[in-house]
């Protein structure tokens with residue numbers, strides 16, 4: 001198989017990957033970045049980004065990512081289309097297979113592969129993507145001030161998102177499949193006594209409707225006849241909070257991950273347990289999952305990579 005030896009490999013082209021590429025490029029590490037199946041990352045699937053500092057009027061997600069890419073290229077980042085399909089982090093240089101046909105041997109590696117939100121799998125979720133369906137309350141809640149929204153999920157994240165949205169919306173339905181919440185006791189109490197949140201236990205959303213974006217959801221209460229009840233509720237926004245899948249599978253044999261698959265790093269730093277291998281952005285962050293925090297950790301990862309290579313005498 002064809003091999004290529006480089007100093008710094010970055011996998012992923014979201015805010016974390018591109019920011020790492022900007023810093024690594026300016027530090028003369030000649031970074032190579034593989035974009036993966038979603039060039040530009042998650043923000044390419046959204047319209048307005050209003051909370052990324054530096055854009056007082058907001059910016060479209062695709063434009064922000066295009067700008068970050070251009071900025072990385074300006075400092076010499078070699079940005080390529082390709083997917084990392086296997087890894088061998090047993091010893092340096094670390095070997096990453098691209099598209100199953102080429103091996104990159106990297107003295108340092110920055111993993112910035114993100115995390116993918118889980119959806120229910122309804123066709124309507126795709127139909128209304130960016131038109132009322134969201135998997136991020138912090139990102140999109142602001143667009144639903146004084147409106148009615150639904151949050152799907154029964155864990156801590158769902159409760160947190162419901163409480164956050166209740167601070168903006170006029171009413172929040174929390175749609176829970178089970179007859180109870182899985183969230184911690186304290187979160188359950190906060191949700192249950194919130195006057196703007198109504199918990200719909202034993203409910204499943206089976207569809208969304210609306211001519212200009214989401215205007216309502218179709219529900220089934222309990223699945224089995226004869227108890228089953230079917231009805232609709234008007235809503236303006238539909239938020240998924242049923243978890244994310246970090247894109248860490250190919251690295252798992254070598255790195256520590258939590259039970260969901262988020263890569264565990266050394267405290268606030270992006271250092272993993274393998275020297276010279278760093279994890280940045282959502283793939284290592286189950287908590288914040290924002291573009292700016294991803295960009296910040298990409299910056300940290302590139303600074304760490306530069307220090308590591310310098311200490312090893314590799315630059």
Ligand SMILES: Cc1cc2nc3c(=O)[nH]c(=O)nc-3n(C[C@H](O)[C@H](O)[C@H](O)COP(=O)(O)OP(=O)(O)OC[C@H]3O[C@@H](n4cnc5c(N)ncnc54)[C@H](O)[C@@H]3O)c2cc1C
Nearest residue numbers: 012013014015016036038041042084114139281282289291
């Ligand atoms: C619809 C939507 C709206 C959002 N709105 C906002 C907002 O307004 N403000 C905000 O701050 N945040 C927002 N977010 C969250 C934000 O997009 C993420 O927190 C951020 O993109 C995470 O950046 P990242 O670099 O960690 O990863 P991602 O953006 O997820 O990028 C991951 C990258 O890794 C690549 N990749 C994955 N696996 C591989 C592989 N095996 N090989 C090579 N490459 C791979 C992918 O192709 C992709 O380029 C939104 C998210 C969504 C889905």
